[in-house]
Amino acid sequence: MTLALVVLLPFLGAIVAPLFAQAGRTAIAIASSVPPVIALAALYPLWPAVEAGHVLVQTQSWLPDIGLSLSFRLDGLSLLFALLILIIGLLIILYSRYYLKKHENIGKFYSLLLTFMGSMLGIVMSSNLVLMLVFWELTSLVSFLLISFWNDKQDARRGARMALAVTGGGGLALLAGVLLIGQVVGSYELDDVLAAAQLVKAHALYPVILVLVLLGAFTKSAQFPFHFWLPHAMQAPTPVSAYLHSATMVKAGIFLMARLYPVLAGTPEWFYLVSFTGMVTLLVGAYVALFKHDMKGLLAHSTVSHLGLITLLFGMGTKLAAVAAVFHVINHATFKASLFMATGIIDHETGTRDMRQINGLWKFMPYTATLSMVAAASMAGVPLLNGFLSKEMFFAESLELNLPGLWAYVPPVIATLAGIFAVAYSARFIHDVFFNGKPVDLPIYPPHEPPRYMKIPVEILVFACVMVGMFPAISVGPLLNAASAATLAGDVPDYHLVVIHGFNLPLVMSFIAFFGGLLMYTQRQRFFDFHERFREIDEKAVFEAVVARLSEKARALTSFIENGSLQRYAMLLIVATIVVAIYPMFELGLSIGSMGISPVDAPTVVAGLILITCAVGTAAMHRERLYALILLSVVGLMVALAFARFSAPDLAMTQLSVEVVTIVLLMLALYYLPSWTPVEASRFRRWRDIVIALLAGAGMFLVTLAMLTRPFDSISRYFLENSVSGGGGSNVVNVILVDFRGFDTLGEITVLGIAALGIFAMLRDAKLAAPPTDGQGHPWSTDAHPTMLQQISRPLLPMALMVSVYIFLRGHNLPGGGFIAGLVTSVALIVQYIASGMHWSHRRMPFSLTTPIGLGLLAATVTGMASFAFGFPFLTSTFSHMHWPLVGDFELASAMAFDVGVYLTVVGATLTILASLGRLSMKSNAMPEDS
Numbered sequence: 001m002t003l004a005l006v007v008l009l010p011f012l013g014a015i016v017a018p019l020f021a022q023a024g025r026t027a028i029a030i031a032s033s034v035p036p037v038i039a040l041a042a043l044y045p046l047w048p049a050v051e052a053g054h055v056l057v058q059t060q061s062w063l064p065d066i067g068l069s070l071s072f073r074l075d076g077l078s079l080l081f082a083l084l085i086l087i088i089g090l091l092i093i094l095y096s097r098y099y100l101k102k103h104e105n106i107g108k109f110y111s112l113l114l115t116f117m118g119s120m121l122g123i124v125m126s127s128n129l130v131l132m133l134v135f136w137e138l139t140s141l142v143s144f145l146l147i148s149f150w151n152d153k154q155d156a157r158r159g160a161r162m163a164l165a166v167t168g169g170g171g172l173a174l175l176a177g178v179l180l181i182g183q184v185v186g187s188y189e190l191d192d193v194l195a196a197a198q199l200v201k202a203h204a205l206y207p208v209i210l211v212l213v214l215l216g217a218f219t220k221s222a223q224f225p226f227h228f229w230l231p232h233a234m235q236a237p238t239p240v241s242a243y244l245h246s247a248t249m250v251k252a253g254i255f256l257m258a259r260l261y262p263v264l265a266g267t268p269e270w271f272y273l274v275s276f277t278g279m280v281t282l283l284v285g286a287y288v289a290l291f292k293h294d295m296k297g298l299l300a301h302s303t304v305s306h307l308g309l310i311t312l313l314f315g316m317g318t319k320l321a322a323v324a325a326v327f328h329v330i331n332h333a334t335f336k337a338s339l340f341m342a343t344g345i346i347d348h349e350t351g352t353r354d355m356r357q358i359n360g361l362w363k364f365m366p367y368t369a370t371l372s373m374v375a376a377a378s379m380a381g382v383p384l385l386n387g388f389l390s391k392e393m394f395f396a397e398s399l400e401l402n403l404p405g406l407w408a409y410v411p412p413v414i415a416t417l418a419g420i421f422a423v424a425y426s427a428r429f430i431h432d433v434f435f436n437g438k439p440v441d442l443p444i445y446p447p448h449e450p451p452r453y454m455k456i457p458v459e460i461l462v463f464a465c466v467m468v469g470m471f472p473a474i475s476v477g478p479l480l481n482a483a484s485a486a487t488l489a490g491d492v493p494d495y496h497l498v499v500i501h502g503f504n505l506p507l508v509m510s511f512i513a514f515f516g517g518l519l520m521y522t523q524r525q526r527f528f529d530f531h532e533r534f535r536e537i538d539e540k541a542v543f544e545a546v547v548a549r550l551s552e553k554a555r556a557l558t559s560f561i562e563n564g565s566l567q568r569y570a571m572l573l574i575v576a577t578i579v580v581a582i583y584p585m586f587e588l589g590l591s592i593g594s595m596g597i598s599p600v601d602a603p604t605v606v607a608g609l610i611l612i613t614c615a616v617g618t619a620a621m622h623r624e625r626l627y628a629l630i631l632l633s634v635v636g637l638m639v640a641l642a643f644a645r646f647s648a649p650d651l652a653m654t655q656l657s658v659e660v661v662t663i664v665l666l667m668l669a670l671y672y673l674p675s676w677t678p679v680e681a682s683r684f685r686r687w688r689d690i691v692i693a694l695l696a697g698a699g700m701f702l703v704t705l706a707m708l709t710r711p712f713d714s715i716s717r718y719f720l721e722n723s724v725s726g727g728g729g730s731n732v733v734n735v736i737l738v739d740f741r742g743f744d745t746l747g748e749i750t751v752l753g754i755a756a757l758g759i760f761a762m763l764r765d766a767k768l769a770a771p772p773t774d775g776q777g778h779p780w781s782t783d784a785h786p787t788m789l790q791q792i793s794r795p796l797l798p799m800a801l802m803v804s805v806y807i808f809l810r811g812h813n814l815p816g817g818g819f820i821a822g823l824v825t826s827v828a829l830i831v832q833y834i835a836s837g838m839h840w841s842h843r844r845m846p847f848s849l850t851t852p853i854g855l856g857l858l859a860a861t862v863t864g865m866a867s868f869a870f871g872f873p874f875l876t877s878t879f880s881h882m883h884w885p886l887v888g889d890f891e892l893a894s895a896m897a898f899d900v901g902v903y904l905t906v907v908g909a910t911l912t913i914l915a916s917l918g919r920l921s922m923k924s925n926a927m928p929e930d931s
Contacts (some may be wrong), residue, residue, distance in 0.1 A: 003058045003072035006082070007125055010118030014111045021107030029097035032110040036086045036093070043074075043082060050079050051482050057127050057191065061873045066130075067188040073127035076482025080326070081124035081255055083479075088247045089117045090456035095341055096239040098454035099348060109149060113151050113243070116142040120248050124255055129178045129188040130238045131262065139252060140167045143244055147236040156235040162543050166219050166229040174216025174256075179439075180209045181263075190259075194489055197263045210264055213256070214273060216703065221253030221307050224281040228539030231300040238344030241296060246303055246336035255330060257314050258322070262489035265317055275315030279414055282306025282412065290428065290524075291531050295343045295353040298425055299336065302379065305418065306332045309394060316397055316411075319493040323484045324393035330476060331468065332387040335378040335534055338461035339429075342372040345450045345458070346433065351443030355432040355620035364436040364447045368455065369434040371462045378465040380426035380517065381419060381510065385655040386468035386476075388510070391419065393421065393505035408833040416516075423517020428524065433497065472497035491848075571689065574657075574696050581699060593710030604645070611638040625670055633663050649815035650733040653807075657823030661910055668917040728879030728893045729812035738895040738902070742875040745898075746860050749905040753853040755825050756909035760850060763916040785837050793835035800828030808903060818899035822906025829907075830914055838915065849915055852908030860901025863894065 013035035020031040046056060053076075060070040074082075093113065100106050120143055122135030141164070148160035183190045184203050185196040193200075200206060217223075222230035234241055244250070251369065257274070264270055285305030292298040306328070313325035345368055347353045362369045378385035381392075399413040439445065449455075467475045477497050484492045501507070520527065561572070593752065614634040621628045636659035644651040681689075719732050719740060727735035737745050772779065804824040811817030833841050864875035879893035 001058050001060065001124055002042050002046070003056065003074055004060070004070065006039045007072060007118060007121045009039045009042075010114040011175065012119065014114040017114060018107035018111045021110075025100070025102075025106055026098050028106055028110055029093055030095045032114060033090055035114060036090045039121075039138055040083075040086050040090075043086075043594065046074055047079070050074060051478055053482070053485055055191075055486075059127070060868060060871075064873070067128075067182055068130045069128050069189070070131065071127035071189060072125045073190060075486035076479070077255070077258055077326075077486035078124045079480055080330070080483040081251065082121060084251070084330070085117060085120045085124070085248055088333060088461075089113070089243060089336050091337075091341075091460060092239045092243045093343070095242070095454060095457045096237075096275030098451050099168060099237065099239055099344055109146075109237075110847075112142055112146050112149070113239075116146060116244065116249070120252065121906045123252055129181065129190065129193065131676050133171070133175055136220075136252065137168070137171050139249055140164055140171060143167070143233075143249055144242045146244060147233050147831060149237055149240065150235070153235060153827025155232075157233040158544065159229075159235040161547075162540065163229045163233045165547070166226050168818045170226070173212045175687055177209050177212030177216065180205055180212065184209070193260075194262055198827070200263050201267055206267070207269055210267075210269055210273065213260060213264065214277075217253035217256045218277060218311075220256070221250050221254070221311065222281075222304050223253070223277050223308060223311055224284055227281055227285065227304045228543070230304055231297055232540050234294075234296040234300045238296070238340060238347065241300075242344070243338035245300065246340050247333040249892045250303065250307060251329060251333070254310050254314075254325075257311065257551070258326065258329075258487045261322060261487050262313065265314070265322075271315060271317050273315070275312055275317075278308045278310070278315050279411075281305070282312055282418045283308075283414065283686055284422075286418050286425070288518075289425040290421060291528065292776045293355050295346065295355060295429070295433065296340070297353075297356070297666060298355075298429060299339055299343060302422070302425060303336055305331075306379075309418065313394060313397065316401060318400060319398060319488055320393070320400070320495060321397040322487055323480070323492065323495055324390055324397055326487055327393060327476075327480055328390035330480070331390045331465075334461045334464045334468070335375045335385075335387055338375040338458045338465070339372065339379065339460050339629070341461075342368060342375065345454060345859060346372075346447075346477050349444060349447040349450055350439070355428070357442060358433050359436045360434070360438045363445065364439075367449055368458075371455070371458045373430050373434065374462050375458075375465060376426045376429045380423045381513065382509075382584045384466070384469045386472070388469060389472055389499075389514075390495065392501070392506050392510060392566060395419070395509045396504075399505060412509065418511055419509065420516040420520055421514025424520040424524070425512050427518060427521040431521070459829070471497065472499070472568075485569070487544065498706075514890045561852070567689075571692060574692055578692070578695050579700065585699065585702065588706070592707040593706060593708075595709045597705075597709060597713060606643070607638055607641060611642075614638065625673060629663065629666055629670065632666075633659060634730065635661070648733075650817065650820065654823065657820060657827060660827050661823060661830070661914070664834075665914060665917065727877065729873070729895075731811060731813050731817070732814060733815075734811045734817040734899075735895075737819065738812075738898045739877045742864065742877070742895070742898060745902060746864065746875070749860060749902055749909075750857060752909045753857055753905050756853060756912040757850060760912050760916050764883075785835060785840075791833045793831045797832060801825060801833075804828065808899070811899065812893055813897065818902035819906055822903040823910065825903075825907050826910035826914075829911060833915065849908060851911045852904040854908075855913065856901045856906075856908060858905030860898050861903065863897040863901065866894070911916075 015034060017028055017032040056074040058072050093110070096106075096109065096113070100109060116139060119135045119138040123139065126132035126135060144160045144164040148156050150156045160837060168817055178188070181193060181200065184191050184205060187193065199809050200209065203209075207764055230245060233245055236244070246408040265274075282305050285301045285303070285308055289298050289301035289305060292301060310325045310328050313321045313328065343353065346358060346365070349365065350358055350361075373384070378387035381388045391591060395412070395415055398415040401408065401411050403410070439447070464475075473496075478496070481492055562569070562827045614631045618628050618631045618635065621631065636655065638653045640655035640659065643649075643655055707838070718867055719736055722740075723732045723735045724730055727739040729735040729739075804821045807816035807824060808818055808821035809816075811821065829841070867874060867876040875898070877893060877895040877898070879895070
């Protein structure tokens with residue numbers, strides 16, 4: 001699984017690299033560089049196959065029934081983006097070593113950077129659309145953390161929140177679009193989707209799919225009208241801006257359009273939506289960039305403009321336009337990442353990014369100035385640099401659109417106008433920063449060149465700009481051809497990568513753009529005066545106002561529904577269920593079915609009457625809480641007996657164990673509550689609640705009666721028939737938990753562990769005032785741990801643990817298993833807590849109560865992942881029979897290791913919850929032993 005390894009390596013690095021933080025910035029930078037270097041080495045042998053046009057797909061089945069598999073794909077397009085992600089990421093790692101200050105959390109920064117690298121690799125190399133969505137959302141989350149890395153700054157927090165809101169909302173739209181594609185195609189595998197391109201385009205849902213997918217792409221790639229988040233994300237550290245907002249994250253939307261180009265492009269809807277959006281984004285970004293005084297602000301809006309250019313090229317719908325779009329992805333990543341890093345160097349050495357202060361830096365930083373000017377010239381499209389080549393292709397394709405009448409002149413005019421603005425803001429970047437007089441009140445003066453190795457990443461990228469500009473066919477030709485072939489899913493049209501194609505109309509457009517841009521810059525004051533006539537829209541203020549308005553409405557609605565009364569919430573929930581269900585119930589005509597009612601014997605009637613009486617008594621006597629708790633325990637006991645009556649011993653044992661734990665939990669809670677409460681509800685409310693309860697109960701009775709008296713097909717037959725042959729156990733309940741529905745069980749114990757840790761965190765520092773006396777006014781006994789109880793409980797512990805082990809070991813074939821055994825162990829240990837106290841118990845427990853939770857989840861997850869090594873889906877189990885001397889035949893099932901994880905999690909979670917409550921009691925009593 002070479003491709004999976006490439007994606008996984010940065011995530012492993014994100015875990016390991018922070019361990020080197022204490023060794024210094026150089027050590028952690030080297031450690032962080034190892035994963036991308038290994039990933040590049042792993043991709044290198046695959047290049048010949050990709051260059052030849054082969055598509056490499058490696059698939060590991062995971063959840064085939066819902067179309068989810070761990071599928072990874074390497075073709076020309078994914079290889080191109082993977083190289084950009086890894087190479088520029090490697091340069092950013094080196095650059096960050098010198099950019100970040102000593103007091104900053106460099107371990108956290110590198111960990112997040114590597115996590116983002118892995119997430120982007122997951123997007124571009126996923127061969128399953130659902131898997132791609134997982135990585136898609138992960139990039140939004142990690143970028144939120146990276147943008148807000150300087151979380152002491154309010155602008156950084158707001159910019160991160162804006163980026164997460166916009167890209168997260170687009171991600172939800174993309175999720176809906178992917179699900180619709182899966183419904184239309186019948187598969188989420190990319191090969192199947194690409195093969196069904198005509199089916200998708202001909203389907204009635206195509207317009208909906210197109211809009212939803214484009215919403216995901218446009219929000220991620222900052223297309224108009226969602227472009228506003230990108231400039232405000234510039235509050236992030238410059239390495240983040242150079243990596244996320246020029247070379248990788250904002251290219252994710254571009255990648256999505258390229259990847260699904262054969263499926264969605266080629267229709268009028270695609271042409272108008274994509275080309276119009278790209279055109280507007282191109283012009284808006286270029287115009288605003290000219291008037292920004294912040295260097296990163298200028299680069300951010302120019303990035304928006306160039307992303308619009310790429311989108312416009314894809315929207316044109318011609319094959320050569322798609323080739324030009326892919327080419328500009330490469331060129332923009334190189335010159336824009338180098339410009340951002342050069343801006344970071346200038347900010348690092350001068351203390352500001354304001355171009356009104358930074359003037360004349362050529363005198364102080366000539367080497368950095370040279371690198372910056374070359375990269376800015378490439379951004380402007382100056383000949384002999386890579387930006388010129390893709391700009392020429394853009395100009396040429398704008399002339400090839402066969403639009404009717406005067407509309408044919410619109411694309412080339414807009415392309416030329418955008419080129420003029422690009423030259424103008426590039427000229428401003430060069431002139432205002434490196435010439436234009438002397439510096440004005442620089443925070444750091446005099447500035448000087450940065451450390452030698454800080455310039456190496458910029459040098460490499462600028463060198464790439466020159467090499468591609470002068471020798472395009474040699475330097476980037478094969479990679480561009482492979483990426484274009486993967487984008488077009490077919491033959492690539494003829495094109496020639498040469499420095500100059502002769503004197504033609506695109507070259508004339510380039511001359512007009514170049515000299516027009518210089519002229520515009522010379523007249524910049526007039527343009528500035530013109531721009532100042534208009535009120536500039538503060539997108540951040542608008543966004544914050546919208547968020548505040550939505551929050552206000554949400555709070556008002558929440559206040560209307562929620563008043564802090566749990567009884568009201570329960571009432572609203574039950575009433576809503578009744579309202580929703582009552583009409584369908586009438587339509588179904590619920591009644592006794594053809595199977596009739598089973599005969600009822602006397603013990604069942606007696607047990608049912610006891611159950612009903614105690615349930616009603618619990619509600620009637622709820623004000624006298626101790627009595628209500630006793631009656632509630634009887635209800636639990638009768639439910640356990642009902643399970644035993646209907647041949648469900650596993651459920652009966654579980655119910656009994658849960659009942660004991662729950663009663664102890666409630667007893668601890670009741671310690672802080674009065675033994676009785678006054679009447680709080682009016683007579684009307686009591687009768688209202690009775691009516692609601694009767695309606696809900698009657699509805700459930702009718703539904704249950706109708707279902708159980710009619711024949712129906714149950715999945716239980718499958719479990720019964722395959723329990724031994726498929727799971728290796730005759731205890732069907734346990735086999736379901738650890739094998740057939742093991743994924744559900746893993747989720748359940750994860751939730752249980754999270755709940756326990758949440759309770760532990762909430763109660764760790766809590767202090768509650770306990771009542772000094774009981775409900776009758778008697779003071780509490782000073783003998784909190786009676787000697788008789790201690791002497792009885794201690795011999796019971798090894799016996800209970802032995803029973804627990806016995807129940808665990810036999811669980812695969814007889815009633816028992818990890819869950820029940822965990823509860824039995826928990827009860828045995830809880831008895832020790834009650835009998836001997838917290839400190840006595842903890843002194844004899846060599847580990848934290850939360851440790852079993854982590855070990856249990858780790859054991860269950862690792863057991864599930866072990867199946868990958870043998871080519872099986874996650875949590876696939878196996879079993880075998882072994883012959884042991886003296887013992888005889890013995891069954892050995894891998895599910896037992898999973899059950900160990902269940903056992904440990906249940907023990908850790910139960911004890912953590914109960915001990916947290918018990919610890920409150922000790923704090924409040926402040927007894928000598930436990931204070």
